[in-house]
Amino acid sequence: MTTLHKPHLSFWQIINMNVGFFGIQFSFGLQQSNMSPIYGYLGADEASLPYLWLAGPMTGLLVQPIIGAMSDKTTSKMGRRTPYFLIGALLCSLALLFMPFSPTLWMAASLLWILDAGNNVTMEPYRAFVSDKLSAVQTDIGFLVQSAFTGLAQTLAYLSPVILVWIGMNKDAVNSHHIPYITITAFIIGAFFSLASILWSVKTTPEIPLNAEEIAQIKKNPLNVKSVAVEIKSAFIEMPLVMKQLAVMMLFQWYAMFCYWQYITLSLSTTFFGTTDASTQGFRDAALINAKIGGFYNFMSFVTAFAMIPIVRRIGAKYTHAACLTLAGLAMLSIPSIHNQNLLFIPMIGVGLAWASIMGNPYSMLAHAIPKERVGIYMGIFNMFIVVPMFIQIMTLPLYYKSWLHGNPENVIRLAGALLLIAALAGALVSNTHKKVTIGK
Numbered sequence: 001m002t003t004l005h006k007p008h009l010s011f012w013q014i015i016n017m018n019v020g021f022f023g024i025q026f027s028f029g030l031q032q033s034n035m036s037p038i039y040g041y042l043g044a045d046e047a048s049l050p051y052l053w054l055a056g057p058m059t060g061l062l063v064q065p066i067i068g069a070m071s072d073k074t075t076s077k078m079g080r081r082t083p084y085f086l087i088g089a090l091l092c093s094l095a096l097l098f099m100p101f102s103p104t105l106w107m108a109a110s111l112l113w114i115l116d117a118g119n120n121v122t123m124e125p126y127r128a129f130v131s132d133k134l135s136a137v138q139t140d141i142g143f144l145v146q147s148a149f150t151g152l153a154q155t156l157a158y159l160s161p162v163i164l165v166w167i168g169m170n171k172d173a174v175n176s177h178h179i180p181y182i183t184i185t186a187f188i189i190g191a192f193f194s195l196a197s198i199l200w201s202v203k204t205t206p207e208i209p210l211n212a213e214e215i216a217q218i219k220k221n222p223l224n225v226k227s228v229a230v231e232i233k234s235a236f237i238e239m240p241l242v243m244k245q246l247a248v249m250m251l252f253q254w255y256a257m258f259c260y261w262q263y264i265t266l267s268l269s270t271t272f273f274g275t276t277d278a279s280t281q282g283f284r285d286a287a288l289i290n291a292k293i294g295g296f297y298n299f300m301s302f303v304t305a306f307a308m309i310p311i312v313r314r315i316g317a318k319y320t321h322a323a324c325l326t327l328a329g330l331a332m333l334s335i336p337s338i339h340n341q342n343l344l345f346i347p348m349i350g351v352g353l354a355w356a357s358i359m360g361n362p363y364s365m366l367a368h369a370i371p372k373e374r375v376g377i378y379m380g381i382f383n384m385f386i387v388v389p390m391f392i393q394i395m396t397l398p399l400y401y402k403s404w405l406h407g408n409p410e411n412v413i414r415l416a417g418a419l420l421l422i423a424a425l426a427g428a429l430v431s432n433t434h435k436k437v438t439i440g441k
Contacts, residue, residue, distance in 0.1 A: 006135045006208065017133060017205035018145045020085060023197030024122055025150040027092050027115065029157025030190045031056075032261045033294050034183055035112065037287045040265075040278030041178040042105040046409065047401050049262055050394040052105070055113040057394065060387035063120040068380025069228045069235075071125040073218050079207035080376075081125040081132065089198040091118025096191040100184040103177050122198070124383055128376040131367055133208060140312060140364045144305050147360030151302030151352070153193075159295035160186035162288060171288065172281065180284065235377045242369035243382065245430040246362055250385035251392075252423035253325065253358065258393045259416040260332060260351075265290045266409035268344075271336055276409065289341060293348045300352025305360060317361040318430045324361075325424035328354030332417030336410035354420070365430065 009017075039052050067084055074080045095115035102108035130142040161182040165171045173181045210218075221227050266276050268289050273282030312320050331347030338344055363382075370378040397412070405411040 006133065009134065009138065011141075013205070014134070014138070014142055014145050017129070017201055018142070018149050019204075020089075020122075020198040020201035021126060021146045021149040022153045023089065023194040024092070024119055024126065025153035026157045026190050026193045026197075027096060027119055028150075029154030029294075029298065030096065030160075030187060031112070031115070032154070033158045033287075033291055034186070035108075036262055036265055037278065037283075038100070038102070038108055038179060038183065039105065040283065041174075042102065042108055044105055046266055046276055047398055047407065049266075050258075050397050052109050052112075053258070053262060053390075054394050055109065055116045057387035057390035059113060059116040059120050060383050061391065063117055064124045064383040064387075065232050065377065065380035066228060067121055068124045068128065068376040068378070068383075069231045070376075071128060072231070072374065072376035073221070073227065075210060075215055075218055080210070081129045081207060082202055084121050084125040085198050085202060088118045088120070088122030089195045091115075091121065092194040093191040094118075096187050096194060100179055100187040101175075102179075120383070124379045125376065127363060127379040129207070131372065131375040131379075133205070136368070139367050140317070141309065143363045143367065144309055144312070144360040146363075147308075147356050148302050148305035150359040151298045151300070151305055151356055153298075154355075155295045155298035155302055157186070157190065158291050158298055160189060160291075162291045162295065165288070172284065178279065231374075231377055232381070235374060235381060239378075239381070240369045242431050243366060243378070245426075246366065246382075247385045249423050249426040249430065250362070251389045252419045252426060254386050254389035255393045256329075256332075256416040256419035256423065257358070258390045259397065259412050259419070263409040263412040264294075264335075267336060267413045270409055271339065272341065289344070293344050296345055297348040297352035297355060300349055301356035301359070304353050305356040308356060308360070312361065312364070317364045318427055321357045321361040321365075322424045322428040324350075324353040324357035325420050325427060329417045329420030329424060332413050332420060334417075335413050 035053065036049060039049060040046075044052055071080050071084055074083065076083055078086075092115055095111050095118060099108065099111045099115065102111060127146075130146065131139060134142045161171075161180070164182040164185055169182050169185070171180065171182060175181065175184065221231075265283075265287050269276055269283045269286035272289070273280070273286060275282050277283060308320060327350035329350075331350030334347050335344065338347070363379075366378070366382055367375075401407060401412070405415065
């Protein structure tokens with residue numbers, strides 16, 4: 001539900017409103033680059049590694065549709081979305097602060113649940129905030145700016161341990177639980193960014209107040225457990241065709257990305273050092289290699305998110321997205337065959353293009369296809385198309401890791417590449433939702 005008139009925002013106003021996304025994505029970047037190594041330092045078995053990543057899809061599955069529906073019906077003095085920004089950011093900061101001090105595997109896994117819950121409380125209200133605040137002709141640029149902040153934040157998150165080594169920290173210094181001090185410091189930095197960036201956006205970019213008609217409409221169907229359940233059921237039944245088509249693409253896309261994040265450090269450790277033993281220097285060095293190439297692909301994402309705007313305007317979001325997924329699929333298929341560390345940066349160009357597209361173009365296609373009064377709930381449901389593939393990956397990959405993939409993490413990366421190629425084909429078949437992109441003056 002949105003007001004009829006929305007002011008035309010300048011480019012810098014759109015930047016300010018999305019600064020909070022920087023903190024959310026810095027947190028995700030720390031997870032992607034560090035959770036598997038942290039689990040390894042605490043004694044996790046590599047075949048069972050996906051189970052320890054269960055927090056993300058489960059909290060997303062449970063939290064985001066509910067929070068999305070709740071935020072659509074919230075009428076607080078701070079606005080519909082702002083309370084969820086602040087609560088989620090606080091939870092994220094606390095979990096990030098305590099995570100690297102985990103003495104046991106179960107504590108690290110438990111904190112990941114809190115961290116992902118906090119991120120999910122913030123995420124979909126933030127996605128809905130873009131549609132609330134921006135007119136239809138500026139929605140595309142709003143989501144691509146979010147994509148750019150994703151790339152910037154995750155670049156710095158991945159590179160934080162590397163930067164700390166550059167400024168003099170010992171990469172091999174670890175605490176009593178084998179967790180490197182560079183990892184601990186990176187998480188403390190993330191705790192600061194998570195809260196500070198949200199506060200910046202809340203301060204600089206207030207929500208558009210609801211008018212009397214909108215408030216009256218909300219009060220006719222007030223916020224309670226029954227109304228939220230009815231709204232979610234109704235939204236599923238009336239789901240637009242484009243959203244159903246996107247679900248197919250998202251299945252292969254996110255199964256692949258979860259495979260990549262979980263096993264890329266193990267794959268690099270196997271390729272370059274012939275080990276997956278987390279207690280070895282080779283494994284720690286592989287984690288730093290992943291930090292470098294991960295930082296690079298996220299930097300590519302940051303840069304190309306802006307460069308993608310005229311391409312989306314010309315050929316549409318779906319064809320742009322399909323092309324980017326194709327490049328990433330070919331890139332991942334090539335990674336295990338590369339034995340020169342410097343050459344790893346070449347496939348990361350493709351991964352970076354895909355990541356920029358993943359964080360912007362599907363949401364742009366969705367935003368043009370859903371009714372404005374249901375933005376929150378449909379953004380929440382759309383997240384289910386992310387977390388359900390992740391959940392399927394967690395439940396299935398351990399079953400065939402040793403048999404079909406021969407217990408080789410390099411084969412998981414190859415699998416991810418093949419699935420991205422299938423996702424590209426599915427994306428190209430989505431109904432055309434392209435609309436003109438304009439940038440604020």
